[in-house]
Amino acid sequence: QKEVEQDPGPLSVPEGAIVSLNCTYSNSAFQYFMWYRQYSRKGPELLMYTYSSGNKEDGRFTAQVDKSSKYISLFIRDSQPSDSATYLCAMMAPTGTYKYIFGTGTRLKVLA
Amino acid sequence: DTEVTQTPKHLVMGMTNKKSLKCEQHMGHRAMYWYKQKAKKPPELMFVYSYEKLSINESVPSRFSPECPNSSLLNLHLHALQPEDSALYLCASSQDRTSGGTDTQYFGPGTRLTVL
Numbered sequence: 001q002k003e004v005e006q007d008p009g010p011l012s013v014p015e016g017a018i019v020s021l022n023c024t025y026s027n028s029a030f031q032y033f034m035w036y037r038q039y040s041r042k043g044p045e046l047l048m049y050t051y052s053s054g055n056k057e058d059g060r061f062t063a064q065v066d067k068s069s070k071y072i073s074l075f076i077r078d079s080q081p082s083d084s085a086t087y088l089c090a091m092m093a094p095t096g097t098y099k100y101i102f103g104t105g106t107r108l109k110v111l112a
Numbered sequence: 113d114t115e116v117t118q119t120p121k122h123l124v125m126g127m128t129n130k131k132s133l134k135c136e137q138h139m140g141h142r143a144m145y146w147y148k149q150k151a152k153k154p155p156e157l158m159f160v161y162s163y164e165k166l167s168i169n170e171s172v173p174s175r176f177s178p179e180c181p182n183s184s185l186l187n188l189h190l191h192a193l194q195p196e197d198s199a200l201y202l203c204a205s206s207q208d209r210t211s212g213g214t215d216t217q218y219f220g221p222g223t224r225l226t227v228l
Contacts, residue, residue: 008152034216043116043202043219044155088154092215098143098168098206100217102154 003027006089006103015112019076023089023103026070030091030101033065035074038086038105047087048074079110115139116220118203124226127193133223135186135203143167144186145217146178147202155202155219161186162208193227200224 006023013019021035031052036044048063050056050072056063062075072091076083089103116137125131135144143162147155160168161180175197177189186203204217 032215036219041200041222041224043118043200043221046216046218049216090217098145098160098162098215099157105152105154 001026003101004089004091004103007106008104010107010109012109012111013079015079015081015110017079017110019079019083019108019110021074021076021087021089021106021108023072023091024070025072025091025101027091027093027101028067028070029093031094032092033063033072034090034092034100035061035063036088036090037083038088040085044088081110081112084109116203116205116218118201118220118223120223121221122224122226124228125190125193126228127195129193130189130191132190133188133201133203133225135188135205135220136184137205137218137220138184139205139218140183140207141205141218142183142208143206143215144180145204145206146176146186146188147204147219148197149200149202149222159188190225193225195227198225198227 004025035048038044053067060077064073086105088105090100119134146158149155158172159178164180179187200222202222203220206217
């Protein structure tokens with residue numbers, strides 16, 4: 001079993017839809033949770049960062065962490081064609097090793 | 113400013129060439145990283161420098177040689193690469209937890225490397 005599981009998609013939605021992207025994980029030591037957006041042939045761009053459980057909102061983006069279920073989500077409201085990209089979840093344990101564990105990434109396509 | 117810059121954007125090299133990739137950040141971050149990313153895969157960690165010292169080497173072949181000349185710069189020297197080394201090479205930086213940082217990594221745009 002992989003430490004982090006993420007559906008690779010592709011996920012196609014109409015413009016304006018609410019998008020839900022998810023990752024599950026097995027290591028209960030993870031406490032830092034990140035979401036990155038990566039456009040084709042570009043570097044990953046940090047979207048959201050959360051520590052431990054709870055919700056965090058930034059504009060159209062909401063990140064949720066449920067440590068009891070080992071499940072994290074990223075919601076995108078009012079999705080736009082410009083949101084079409086690959087979304088990577090990443091997580092890390094507070095062990096001082098600097099090592100992210102990435103999900104495989106979900107390809108999202110928002111149709112105009 | 114959360115910018116990490118990388119040069120060159122594209123690089124084509126033969127298997128006998130020697131080239132270098134460069135990365136720069138001016139956010140005062142003391143941890144810097146090299147990743148390799150193949151198409152439709154997540155980034156794979158290669159090296160981590162913390163306070164200009166090599167902290168992690170993920171068993172990377174010696175044809176890849178990292179260097180951290182100062183706290184803002186990170187180089188990756190390439191020599192005798194193989195075609196399977198063709199990939200997007202990403203640099204990232206973060207604060208350091210020992211200094212109270214969050215370790216959130218900020219990535220550069222990458223260098224797309226093609227080995228012929």
